[in-house]
Amino acid sequence: MTTKRVGGSTIVYSTPPVIVSAATVAGPKESEGQMAQWFDELVPDDMFGERTPEKAERRFMEDAIKIALGSARVLPEQVNMIFAGDLLNQIITSSFTAEGFGIPFVGLYGACSTMAQSLTMASAMVDGGYADLALAVTSSHYQTAERQFRYPIELNIMRKSTSQYTVTGAGAALVGRSGGKVKVTEATIGKVIDMGIKDPNQMGPAMAPAAADTIFAHLADTGRDPGYYDIILTGDLGRVGAEILRQLMAEKGVPLGDNYSDAGILMFEGVRGTGVxxxxxxxxxxxxxxxxxxxxxxxxxxxxxxxxxxxLMSPISWQQGESIPCIANAVVLET
Amino acid sequence: MTTKRVGGSTIVYSTPPVIVSAATVAGPKESEGQMAQWFDELVPDDMFGERTPEKAERRFMEDAIKIALGSARVLPEQVNMIFAGDLLNQIITSSFTAEGFGIPFVGLYGACSTMAQSLTMASAMVDGGYADLALAVTSSHYQTAERQFRYPIELNIMRKSTSQYTVTGAGAALVGRSGGKVKVTEATIGKVIDMGIKDPNQMGPAMAPAAADTIFAHLADTGRDPGYYDIILTGDLGRVGAEILRQLMAEKGVPLGDNYSDAGILMFEGVRGTGVxxxxxxxxxxxxxxxxxxxxxxxxxxxxxxxxxxxLMSPISWQQGESIPCIANAVVLET
Incomplete structure (x- = not known):
């Protein structure tokens, strides 16, 4: 068997699968920013007409899957498996959504790293020959996340200056062997890194060392430097965390250049009340x-x-005085 | 590429990976039953000397990994990835444990189906060539589960006659290409099935239809009948759920024979105070x-x-009046 690993924690897809189709569904605040032009569906009501934000979050995820399948003209029964995860306890958004589509389901929990985690697994299943088509799906919702991790929004707790703002929306990618321009060529699976930060209003700084560890591992495994990429995007470090990542990478001798961006910063650039x-x-x-x-x-x-x-923190571990374990998962997309 | 799927939701490993080593760590009640003779470590104190049951649960998982690695003489840094999940919100047992070993981590959430889910993914990564060695790990703990899903045990709520008793313990399997007698040959990934049951004291009956769906899919995909197997083991249907499964399979025209057992029944046979x-x-x-x-x-x-x-239920979905979505994942072990 040809080895598909280049060493370390990076896997290489031998016949890189492609993203056959993808879809993005964004909430109202997300529709205010400059990124909105790139999203497939803008939903003006973050409750999506539902009675609870938990039900609303499902609607976002459902629509992302429907749009991805629809634009590829693929029926749910043609999809061999769905990798999905979200922030809610017992990833209930994903479970209920998977039920609705009747697709064999592999539930993931990687907190905000789920997008790369699910795409990595879906790509491995297609490249490995276990699936012809696999979905990678994730969602989050401002109100469900606040209720679970911090305070119900009805309490109107003052947000801190370092707080980040949970994105309301969902994204889905349909991975297959052919029929798409963008290939998934490699993935680096992260280790859990914990630098002792305990404040849930300091998520970006807590996650920056995990991002640095995974990027450094990826570059070491592949023998590349950051300039190989047109863009290096971190998930949601925010302005404070992104600056810490730059410092950490500079200290490791591989400074990030102008090709580095953070999705959390891009998402809400110029949108008021979204913290860092x-x-x-x-x-x-x-x-x-x-x-x-x-x-x-x-x-x-x-x-x-x-x-x-x-x-990867939990309110219970945080209440018990434990610090926040973090992870970063990387995937390489190439045309 | 040779297809590795036989159709439906069953995947076939082309060069079946083996279980290089495995380990089981059991709590005090689990040590009272007839199954105790098969476990590697019996822990007389369910708190494992820790201050919180959450920390205790981690010790169970850590020990399972240590024993599995130790008996295979494998160091953590030789393991390419760990697939792990547990019942706790944000699978915090798995995240903290993975951190301690420094192994690239893929967090899963499949509730009590995690054992098969993690073994399926670890086997796919080895067979697919993405890992030389991968761990599949899971744990649960009576006290942490009661606190999260029902009531803190300090309240001393009366248990119902259909209640099941959460097992305290952990299991780990190290999957590799060679060096083991037992092969992982196939896996059937389940769909989420929800028959409208809303009572968290009726987990076995809620899960039985999911088990029937996956077993039926597996037999249809492989063209086998139940007699092909020396043993068909369901995870934790308990006495009530197992009986329902027998009825459902008989109705589908593929009745289960004497080779059918349920792990939940086997675990506590003759142990008092463990419900069904x-x-x-x-x-x-x-x-x-x-x-x-x-x-x-x-x-x-x-x-x-x-x-x-x-x-796959969550306390919040249950409080919001939703029924319990269930899943069953199957793996085939052969010598």
């Missing part, structure tokens, strides 16, 4: 499957390293 | 990696179909 940037599973999903993928299809980007970052 | 049987991620993990695997190594079993069942 966006966060949540949908943050990297919307920017990757919207902005990056569409620009790749327009030949404006040919190589992208997407590094989705996740804070 | 065990449940939790560790239930199928302990019985599979203990009882089944060791009997396979002793040539007493040569073909096993392990169908790990999971209830």
């Amino acid at each position: 940037g966006g966060s949540g599973c949908a943050c990297s999903a919307l920017i990757t499957y919207g902005f990056i993928l569409k620009r790749m299809c327009q030949n404006e980007i040919s190589r992208a390293l997407v590094v989705a970052t996740g804070a | 049987g065990g449940s939790g991620c560790a239930c199928s993990a302990l019985i599979t990696y203990g009882f089944i695997l060791k009997r396979m190594c002793q040539n007493e079993i040569s073909r096993a179909l392990v169908v790990a069942t999971g209830a």
Whole structure:
């Protein structure tokens, strides 16, 4: 058997699968920013006409899947498996959504790193020959995340200056063997990194060391330097976390250049009341499957390293005085 | 490329990976039953000397990994990735444990189906050439599960006659290309099935239709009948759920014979105060990696179909009046 690993924690797809289609569905605040032009569906009501934000989040995920399948003219029964995850306890958005489509389901939990985690697994299943078509899906919702991780929004708690704003939306990618311009060529699976930060209002700084670890591992495994990529995108470090990542990479001797961007910063540039940037599973999903993928299809980007970052903390571990374990998963997209 | 799928939702490993080593760590109640003879470590204190049950659960998982690696003489840095999941919100047991070993981490959420889900993915990564060695790990703990899903045990709520008892323990399997007697040959990934049951004291009945769906799909995909297997083991249906599964399979025209067992029933046979049987991620993990695997190594079993069942409900969805979505994932073990 030909080895498909280049060493370390990076896997290489021997016959790189392609993104056959992808879809992004964005909430109202996400529709205010400059990125909105790249999204497939803009939803003016973050409740999506539902009674609870949990039900609303499902509608976002459902629509992302419907649009991705529809634009590829693929029926749910043609999809061999769906890799999905979200931020909610027991990833209930993903479970209920998968039920609705009747597709064999592999539930993932990688917090905001789920976009890269699910795309990595879906691509491995297609490249490995276990699936002809696999979906990679994720979502997040401002209200469901606030209720679960911080406070119900009805309490109107004052947000801190370092807070990030959870993105409301969903992204889906349909991965197959052919029929798409953008290939998934490699992936670097992250280790859990914990630098002792305990404040859930400091997610970007907590996640930056994980992003640095995965990017450094990826570059070491592949023998590349950051300039190989037209864009290196982190998931949701925000302005504070992105600056820390730059410092960490400079200290490691591989400084990031102008090709480095953060999805959390891009998402809410110029949008009021969003703190230091966006966060949540949908943050990297919307920017990757919207902005990056569409620009790749327009030949404006040919190589992208997407590094989705996740804070794996739980309210219970945090209440018990534990710090925030973080992870970053990277995927390489190439035309 | 040779297709590795036989159709439907069953994947076939082209060069079946092997279980290089496995380990089971069981709590005090689990040590009282007849299955205890098959477990590697019996822990008399369910708190494992820790201050919180959440920390205790981690110790169970850590020990399972240590024993599995130790008996294979493999160092953590030789393992390419770890697939792990548990019942706790944000699978915090798995995240913290993965951090301690420094192995690239893919977090899964399949509730009590995680044992088969993680083994399926670890096997795919080895067979697909993406990993030389991959770990599949899961755990559960009576106290952490009660606190999260029902009531803190301090409230001393009366248990119902249909209640199951969450298994305290952890199981780990190290999957590789060679060096083991038991092969992982196939896997059937389940769909989410929801029959409208809303009572969290009725988990077995809620999960039985999912088990029936996956077993039926597996048999249809492979063209086999239940008699092909020396043992068909469901994860944690308990006495009530197992009886419902028998009825459902008989109605589908493929009745299960004497080769059918349920891990939840086996786990606590003759152990007082355990309701209709065990449940939790560790239930199928302990019985599979203990009882089944060791009997396979002793040539007493040569073909096993392990169908790990999971209830994907969340306390919040349940409080919002939603029913319990369930799943069952199957893996085939052969010598």
